[in-house]
Amino acid sequence: MTTQASEAQDTLVFYQVEEEHHAEHSGGSTLLGFWIYLMSDALIFAALFATFGVLNSSFAGGPGPRELFDLNLVAMNTALLLVSALTCGLAMISLQAGKLGAVRLWLVVTALLGAGFVGIELHEFRHLIAEGATPQRSGYLSAFFTLVGTHGLHVTFGIVWIAVMLVQLGQRGLHADNQRRLLTLSMFWHFLDVIWIGVFTFVYLLGVVR
Amino acid sequence: MSGEAMSVNFSLRTYITGFLLALVLTAIPFWIVMTGAISSAGIASAVIVTLAVVQIIVQTVAFLHVNARSEEGWTLMAYVFTAVLLLITIAGSVWIMNHLNSNMMPSMMSDPQTTSQSP
Numbered sequence: 407m408t409t410q411a412s413e414a415q416d417t418l419v420f421y422q423v424e425e426e427h428h429a430e431h432s433g434g435s436t437l438l439g440f441w442i443y444l445m446s447d448a449l450i451f452a453a454l455f456a457t458f459g460v461l462n463s464s465f466a467g468g469p470g471p472r473e474l475f476d477l478n479l480v481a482m483n484t485a486l487l488l489v490s491a492l493t494c495g496l497a498m499i500s501l502q503a504g505k506l507g508a509v510r511l512w513l514v515v516t517a518l519l520g521a522g523f524v525g526i527e528l529h530e531f532r533h534l535i536a537e538g539a540t541p542q543r544s545g546y547l548s549a550f551f552t553l554v555g556t557h558g559l560h561v562t563f564g565i566v567w568i569a570v571m572l573v574q575l576g577q578r579g580l581h582a583d584n585q586r587r588l589l590t591l592s593m594f595w596h597f598l599d600v601i602w603i604g605v606f607t608f609v610y611l612l613g614v615v616r
Numbered sequence: 617m618s619g620e621a622m623s624v625n626f627s628l629r630t631y632i633t634g635f636l637l638a639l640v641l642t643a644i645p646f647w648i649v650m651t652g653a654i655s656s657a658g659i660a661s662a663v664i665v666t667l668a669v670v671q672i673i674v675q676t677v678a679f680l681h682v683n684a685r686s687e688e689g690w691t692l693m694a695y696v697f698t699a700v701l702l703l704i705t706i707a708g709s710v711w712i713m714n715h716l717n718s719n720m721m722p723s724m725m726s727d728p729q730t731t732s733q734s735p
Contacts, residue, residue, distance in 0.1 A: 438687045445698040452702040456709035481646050488638055491679055495631035502626050596679035600672055606642075607668035611649045615660050 440590040444597045447560075451601050454553040458609065464545035471613030474539055476530070480610045483526050484602065487561075490519035491599045498592050506580050509588070510572060516595065517568040520561050527558045550609065557605055560598050567591055626681075634678020641671035 463470075493515045500508035531551070534540075541551040571591060574584055645664040647653065654660040676682045682691050 438690055441687070441691050442694055445694050448698050449701060449705070452705040455702075456706045459706055459710040460713040462710075477646065477650050481650075484642055484646070488635070488642060491638075491675070492631060492635040495626070495635075495679060496628075498626050499628050499631065593680060596675065599679070600675050603642075603668050603671050603675070607645065607664055611645055611664050612661055614649055615657050615664065 436586055437589060437593070440593060444593060447597070448601070450556070451553075451604070454549075454556055455604060455608065458549040458553045461545040461549040466544035466546075468544040468547065469537075469539050470546070471610070471616070474534060474537075475610055475614060477610065477614060479526055479530055480606055483523050484606050486519050486523045486526070487599050487602050490516045490523070491596055493519065494592050494595045498588070501580065501585060501588055504580060506575065509580065510575055513568050513572060513575075517565050517572075520565045520568070520595075524558055524561055524565070527554065531555075554605060554609065557598065557601055560601075564591075564595050564598060567594065630678050634674055637674045637678070638671055641667050641674065 493512050497509050497512035497516060500512060534547075539547055541548045568591065571584070571587060574587070578584060645667050648660055648663060654663065676695065682695050684692055686692070
């Protein structure tokens with residue numbers, strides 16, 4: 407219908423309609439593109455989970471999950487990440503309401519909770535390595551450190567991203583570009599929480615149950 | 617311009633509901649494992665994995681806002697496609713490598729009948 411109408415007038419009108427159509431959806435296409443990136447990131451974790459699954463009982467005479475893991479620490483870490491998902495959501499609610507101060511506050515809280523998560527994880531790693539449970543000890547431990555470490559690295563980069571966003575918000579406030587960046591940041595952060603469900607279930611809980 | 621970026625509609629209630637559900641779905645498996653409430657390792661594992669799958673779906677819907685309408689269904693399409701790939705990669709690798717492992721075990725080489733049945 408539109409094509410016929412524009413042909414009747416002028417071909418230039420047809421091109422303008424197309425251009426506007428693209429411009430209108432540019433914000434949306436960034437979000438979809440970032441979503442595709444997250445899905446490819448999920449495939450990295452699929453490979454790491456598969457490796458961990460295969461090396462699940464390759465202890466090489468070394469320590470197994472029962473001797474290694476302190477579930478209290480894992481529970482605390484899970485709680486920190488879950489609350490940070492909520493505060494990240496509250497930042498998005500504030501973004502929607504256009505409250506710059508609240509957005510910055512909730513982002514700072516999210517980053518602090520994330521830093522607490524990474525801190526506890528590093529503490530756990532240091533403890534394991536001090537006990538001699540290094541990545542070199544067994545195939546199981548190599549897979550464990552790679553999987554959990556990759557997730558921790560993602561969280562660390564999420565914190566760096568939050569720091570960068572705080573600077574950008576301070577400089578330019580809640581303009582359209584920053585809104586788009588904050589939306590992708592929240593997708594990234596929530597995605598990491600979803601991956602963590604897999605980690606605490608398959609690595610820690612099932613490891614101790616077996 | 618601001619309307620362009622904010623194409624998603626967030627509601628506080630969705631976040632709170634999602635958070636509370638996730639909290640319960642996390643607390644139950646930790647409770648099961650830390651107290652040993654379910655003595656059978658097999659049943660406990662099945663319950664824990666089921667709760668994890670439910671929580672992944674809850675968080676995907678409540679926090680990542682995936683539904684049939686977002687991006688004209690493309691986020692859901694990509695998500696389901698990735699889930700299938702994840703399942704094939706992880707379950708397939710574990711399945712194949714366990715078979716290989718049991719067939720390569722020197723102690724089991726003499727008894728191929730039992731090795732082919734091990735998981």
